[in-house]
Amino acid sequence: MNELRKDPIVGRWVIIATERSRRPDSFVLPRMVTKEKAAICPLCRDNERMTPPEIWALRPDKSKPDTPGWKVRVVPNRFPVLGVDEELIRRGVGMFDMASGFGAHEVIIETPDHNKNLKDQSIEELGEVLKAFQYRIADLHKDKRLRYVLVFKNEGPEAGATLEHPHSQLIATPVTPKRVKEELVGSKNYFEAKERCVYCDILAQEIDSGERIVYENREYVSFCPFASRFPFEIWLLPKKHSPDFCCPTTRKNIPLLAEVLKVTMQKLARTLNNPSYNYLIHTAPNRAPRAGYWQTIEQDFHWHIEIMPYLVRLAGFEWGTGFYINPTAPEEAAKYLREARV
Amino acid sequence: MNELRKDPIVGRWVIIATERSRRPDSFVLPRMVTKEKAAICPLCRDNERMTPPEIWALRPDKSKPDTPGWKVRVVPNRFPVLGVDEELIRRGVGMFDMASGFGAHEVIIETPDHNKNLKDQSIEELGEVLKAFQYRIADLHKDKRLRYVLVFKNEGPEAGATLEHPHSQLIATPVTPKRVKEELVGSKNYFEAKERCVYCDILAQEIDSGERIVYENREYVSFCPFASRFPFEIWLLPKKHSPDFCCPTTRKNIPLLAEVLKVTMQKLARTLNNPSYNYLIHTAPNRAPRAGYWQTIEQDFHWHIEIMPYLVRLAGFEWGTGFYINPTAPEEAAKYLREARV
Numbered sequence A, B: 001m002n003e004l005r006k007d008p009i010v011g012r013w014v015i016i017a018t019e020r021s022r023r024p025d026s027f028v029l030p031r032m033v034t035k036e037k038a039a040i041c042p043l044c045r046d047n048e049r050m051t052p053p054e055i056w057a058l059r060p061d062k063s064k065p066d067t068p069g070w071k072v073r074v075v076p077n078r079f080p081v082l083g084v085d086e087e088l089i090r091r092g093v094g095m096f097d098m099a100s101g102f103g104a105h106e107v108i109i110e111t112p113d114h115n116k117n118l119k120d121q122s123i124e125e126l127g128e129v130l131k132a133f134q135y136r137i138a139d140l141h142k143d144k145r146l147r148y149v150l151v152f153k154n155e156g157p158e159a160g161a162t163l164e165h166p167h168s169q170l171i172a173t174p175v176t177p178k179r180v181k182e183e184l185v186g187s188k189n190y191f192e193a194k195e196r197c198v199y200c201d202i203l204a205q206e207i208d209s210g211e212r213i214v215y216e217n218r219e220y221v222s223f224c225p226f227a228s229r230f231p232f233e234i235w236l237l238p239k240k241h242s243p244d245f246c247c248p249t250t251r252k253n254i255p256l257l258a259e260v261l262k263v264t265m266q267k268l269a270r271t272l273n274n275p276s277y278n279y280l281i282h283t284a285p286n287r288a289p290r291a292g293y294w295q296t297i298e299q300d301f302h303w304h305i306e307i308m309p310y311l312v313r314l315a316g317f318e319w320g321t322g323f324y325i326n327p328t329a330p331e332e333a334a335k336y337l338r339e340a341r342v
Helices: A121-140 A178-194 A198-209 A248-252 A254-272 A294-299 A314-319 A330-339 B124-140 B180-196 B198-209 B249-250 B255-272 B292-301 B317-323 B330-339
Strands: A004-006 A013-016 A057-060 A072-076 A088-094 A097-102 A104-109 A147-154 A169-175 A213-216 A218-223 A234-238 A278-283 A304-309 A325-326 B003-006 B012-018 B056-058 B070-074 B090-093 B094-102 B102-109 B148-155 B166-174 B211-217 B220-222 B235-238 B277-280 B304-309 B324-326
Touching: A013 A121, A057 A121, A072 A121, A072 B330, A104 A121, A121 A147, A121 A169, A121 B148, A178 A198, A178 A294, A178 B317, A198 A213, A213 A325, A213 A330, A218 A325, A248 A254, A254 A304, A254 A330, A304 B003, A304 B317, A314 B180, B056 B124, B070 B124, B070 B166, B070 B180, B102 B124, B124 B148, B124 B166, B124 B255, B198 B211, B198 B220, B211 B255, B211 B330, B235 B255, B249 B255, B249 B304, B255 B304, B255 B330
Parallel strands: A013 B324, A325 B012
Antiparallel strands: A004 A013, A004 A097, A057 A072, A072 A104, A088 A097, A104 A169, A147 A169, A147 A278, A213 A218, A218 A234, A234 A304, A278 A304, B003 B012, B003 B094, B056 B070, B070 B102, B090 B094, B102 B166, B148 B166, B148 B277, B211 B220, B220 B235, B235 B304, B277 B304
């Protein structure tokens, strides 16, 4: 059974995946991940039986589950790091804290077409992918034992993708992950000091100066953050305050969100010659039953997407300090991206 | 001029290295770093003129600076991310905080011999390297503008080493890096709750159970931490409480420290077939002039070395959450390491 374990000093949770435990001689150095060929791609149309039974699919033609006809399809990860069938057990081991491997790990197959990656999808198609994210997050949030749902995409072998077919993943956890908690605490502290959302303040300054803006429309904006950890790091936010990626306003504005995301990813691909990248959605945690908790987050948190192209290798200094060295100023990165013609 | 910039939400500092600014087409994907050949290795004996003038060297034969005869040699990094000649300027940019690129970036050349890496050095030789670390940290701490000195080693191309010759590095910063601050805060909170050092408590439990111990002698112990982020992650600590890597006790115990470090690294190399790795020393920050600050750290912090072999690739989930997936339980890793014959 997999386990969650907590570092007693800094409060970081780790998943110990003992179920797929690896012997020392099994570590093939991650120089290059072998891509599975399209002919046997388990995520392609007509290969639906190669995945576990689907959780949800967009099937405009009312076709049967696990058959062709879908446009977006969600299936459990074949090698889940957390499982929905586990019981949630929290216990201490002497001074240490742990929890059972309860949670969810799903794969969102973005298109039946093996070669149609994010930037090549139409705004309508990309919108359906974003709606699938919203649908799955909202569905998982019904289980109040799940504190957080993280949606992320690994594109390209350097970014950790093991399948070429366009897909994203989600992992739902019974604890709030550390980086998310830091953002929640940071934005709460800022709100307490200023009675304003820190992200709204950042947006106001960024839009005013314009020097780090990548692309914007009426509702959404992408920019390279002032303290970018990585060259060409990009954040994408709703211009109006909104803590929750799944709220009715975001649902209504999906075409506008898809447009900014598509154009931003096209600009990134053009500027850096199709780099590997990760993106992830940081939204509010599950509404906890604790009184007042959600109310605070509602006013001080602001959902966003973080896009991180994989261009530099991290080493001991970054790991040891959480202190990143970025060789490209965000102003310069944003200028290249703004000027990229797509 | 390079800059330090602070993320306004989570307080993370980033070095924007605009001095070696990189254009989009200059990012060679970090698939494999080309190793410089020994013939032109700037860190080898007889090539002393290829480095900037040395800062310090262990020269038992009283030879002149920047000539052969040394055993350990410290030089400025040829491409420093922070510079000692910069003025320390802190300023705001609207709501953002930044500082000038003041600091230090040095290379510790561990041996004149190109092929003698850490695990092949004698305990005496390794002890001289550790003493060089202590000497440089203590020297840099004389400048009270420098808040922290991080010593780290990148070994092997996957871990970010660009030179093959055995060497470590240090970076001294005018701000306390985020990961270090988290540990300081975490251990302070623990002390306030329990009036005991959290590391001392961890050590007591680890030594008592023994299941995660790798190697120990009278004064030092190495073990795989309970919530290991990475497979075969190892921490090395003094058994007796000690906040400061440079304190007189550590100086006196250098041979015992060198023994545990050498044996641990030999076991790691044997078990995993010479993996790339990073190690780093987390010691107390510079004694700040603020009243009571050092006194607190003295009782609640405990210096340690973190060793992280590079065996798995991190992807979006880890970046987005600070929540690591580790496929090898630390109990199992420790068992392999304990049983490795060296």
